[in-house]
Amino acid sequence: MSTPVDDPLGPLDPVDPLSRERSHLAGSRAALRAMREDVEALDISDVTANWVNAEVLAHQIDLRIKALADLSDTPLFFGRLDYLHAPGVERAEGAEGERPRPEAAYQTLHIGRRHVHDADGDPMVIDWRAPVSQPFYRASKKSPMGIALRRRFGYTGGELTAYEDEHLSDPAEAARTSKLLQQEIERPRVGPMRDIVATIQPEQDEIVRSGLGGTVCVQGGPGTGKTAVGLHRVAYLLYAHRERLARTGTLVIGPNKSFLHYIEQVLPALGELTVRQATVDDLVAHVEVRGTDDAAAAVVKGDARMAEVLRRAVYSHVTMPTEAVVVVRGSRRWRVPAYEVEEIVRELLARDIRYGAAREALPQRIAHAVLVQMERSGEAPDDRVQDAVARNSAVKAxxxxxxxxxxxxKLVLRLLSDADFLAVHADGVLDEDEQKTILWAKPARSVKSAKWSAADAVLIDEANDIVARTPSLGHVVLDEAQDLSPMQYRAVGRRCTTGSATVLGDLAQGTTPWATRSWGEALAHLGKSDGVIEELTAGFRVPTDVITYASRLLPHIAPGLTPVASIRENPGFFEVRTASGAAEVVAACEELLGNEGSVGLIAADARIPELSAALTAAGITCLAPGEETTHETRLTLVPASLAKGLEYDYVVLDEPRAVVDGEPDERTGLRRLYVALTRAVSGLIVVHGAPLPAQLGG
Structure with a gap:
């Protein structure tokens, strides 16, 4: 750690260099408190025209107050930049606070999770998303970006306890790895996922700051930070394009409720409170899901070809007219012949607009044909007359x-229940065996009585979009995307047709029978074929020994995929143990609970009841996935099927062979095992009685 010199804000005390920074932290907290008090003191009683406006404004003020909360255990700033020359501070669209100031005020900038200014409006902390903060993440000895010094801060329980300097403009100082950065990356964690604003790496920052107009797909192995990158990209886009995204909305999609609960505090900690979170099942919840499909049926229902079957089935309801439409108005009768109505229908079909939109347009087109006849006869009808004709009983009939x-x-119900109806519309799309695979053995009598599966709900969502366009959001983040079917990708894509997406995943972790084979295919199904594919290969979370062991499976589950290279200085703890029963598994958990941090016991789903009973007998309390760990209860019992996306400081993996055998085929089982092996942040103990899978040998 070097001693700071030539501070543009004034000389630092060489004996106690932290004193000035601690004083700045205290002043920043006081300024943030004043900002919050100013908002709380706002009187809106005389500024709104009606109660609706008052309610909206009150809600916005309430969100603003929450966003200005000072979390005692969350540092207001984590870094500092000393510029060689005063930088220009650009104000992004919708971003509050940053504005040009006299040159001296911007010699030194403290970088933090949100903007804080003093009573005069001068910034005390600059938002990490501001353009002027970018060098904190990207500046280097080779490309200092105008930075003389970059300072990182270390905290203990919210108190500033250390600092570390890099003199980027000093050629005599050799480049070195930041100890504080390594400590922050490797710090034990209890509770939900936290933000990574203090540790974003240059390749991650490039993705985070990519523009709103383009879709980005991130292929990242375990521990590369892809989920954090996706969440921080949302935070950045909300900063840079707040007004636009306030109108169109943002959405984070995760694989399950446990995962969403795990990540739900990241964006609020960054001051973003309006981002909705959901699973794909939540998006397509048009019916109650009470049934399940076998793998073969789910694969066919999830195939993109089903979209064409549904389109045919929907438009099969359109029939060409056989009789003229006769409209009576007063003493006159206006006749639109069948051939003219047919021309109107064919023209609407050729336009390829939504079924419902075309249905709404048809009566207006017929009414227009009547108005043409009226005009030819010397009348002068206006739009009111056309609307009246469109509502005429003969036209409506x-x-x-x-x-x-x-x-x-009802359409999907008929397709899955009526073999003849399905055969007509699947002709040339699905073969006979595929049609038989998705037909229900016991047809349901009604929509409410049907035992819909998750894949059926996606089909209904597709049909719904054929009838009426699905509203589009401004930006969607899709995490653990490798497990989606083509039809699920289409369902997500409908939610961002006029917006963009951030797609996150790892092809090696695909554990569904329809798992993604390539990101190019996935982007095509999403409707974003022009999306950019980025790859993250530097591992920040999984220790070297653990990821090296897990990577033995890659040639068998994802040939050609680049293995993750751990950059952690701490190699971590890794051990493989033989055991004769659950007692050894419990003993391993007790051993790891002696360390600081969270512990996850991951096992094949079928073994969870036995292990739960063994833990209870030993007097060890455990949580289920999604429940928040505390300093008192730090052990989570995790079925292998729910482990994806979660992480723990220490992991005990029970019976790898059982994890593999719990899946329909060996390849899927090995992928599930790869996921389970890579959930540890600091240490992993593999406990087994049965022989290990051969792919882990050698």
Missing amino acids: AVKVIWPPVDPA
Whole structure:
């Protein structure tokens, strides 16, 4: 650690160099408290026209107050930049606070999780997302970006206890690895996932700051920080394009509720409180899911070809007219011949617009044909007359026959229940065996009585979009994307047709029968074929020995994929033990609970009841995935099927062979094992009685 010199804000005490930084921290906290008090003191009683506006404004003020909360255990700033020359501070769209100031005020900038300014509006802490903060993540000895000194701070329980300097403009000082950065990356963690603003690496920052207009797909192995990168990209986009995304909305999609609970505090800690979180099942919840599909049926239902089957089935309801439409108005009768109505119908079909939109347009088109006849006869009808004709009973009756309404759920119910109906619309798309695979053995009588599966709900969502366009959001983050089916990708893509997406995943961790084979295919199904694919290969979370052991499986589960290279200085703790029963597994858990941090016991789903009973007998309390660990209860019992996306300081992995055998085929089982092996941050103990899978040998 070097002694700071030539501080642009004034000389530091060489005996106690932290004193000035601690004083700045205290002043920043006081300034943030004043900012919050200013908002709390706002009187809106005389500034709103009605109660609706008052409610909206009050809600916005409440969100602002929450965003200005000072979390005692979360440092207000984690770094500092000393510029060689005063930088210009750009104000991003919708970002509050940053604005040009006199040159001296910007010689030194403290970088933190949010913007803090004093009573005069001068910044005391600069938001990490501001353009002027970017050198904190990207500056180097080779490319200092105008930075003389980069300082990192170390905290203990919210108190500033250490600092570390890099003199980027000093050629005499050799480049070195930041000890504080390593300590922050390797720090034990209890509770939900935390942000990584203090440790974002240059390759991660490039993805985080990529523009709103483009879709980015991130292939990242275990521990490369892809989930954190995706969440921080949302935070950055909300900063840079706040007004636009406030109108269009943002959404984070995760694989399950446990995962969403684990990540739910990251964005609020960065001051972003309005981002919705959901699973794909939440998005397509048009019916109650009470059934399950076998793997073969789920694969066919998840195939993108089902979209064409559904499109055919929906538009099969359109029939060409056989009779003229006769509209009576007063003493006159206006006749639109069948051939003219047919021309209108064919023109609407050719436009390839939504079924429902075309159905709404049809009566207006027929009414327009009537108005043309009126004008030819010397009348001068206006738009009110056209609307009245469109509502005429004869027109409405004709539309009902020609272009009847379609209920998406009833349509899918018929496709899965009626072999003849399915055969007609799947002809040339699905073969006979595939059609038999998805047909229900016991057809349901109604939508409510049907035992819908998760894949059926996605089909209904597709049909619903054929009938009426799904509203689009401004940006969607899709995590653990490798497990989605093509039809699920389409369901997500419908939510960002006019927006962009961040797709996160690892092809080696795909554990569904329909797992993604390539990101190019996934982006095509998402409707974002022009998306950019980035790869993260530097591992920040998984220790070297652990990731090296797990990577033995890569040639068998994802040939050609680049193994993760751990950059942690601490090699971590790794051991393989033989055991004769659950007692040794419990003993391993007790051993790891003697360390600081969280412990996860991961096992094949079928072994969870036995291990739960063994832990209870030993007097050890454990949590289920999604429940928040505390300093008192730090052990989580995790079924292997729910381990994806979670992480623990220490992991005990029970019976790898059982994890593999718990899946329908060996390849999927080995991928599930790869996931389970890579959940540890500091140490892993593999306990087994049965022989280990051969792919782990050697």
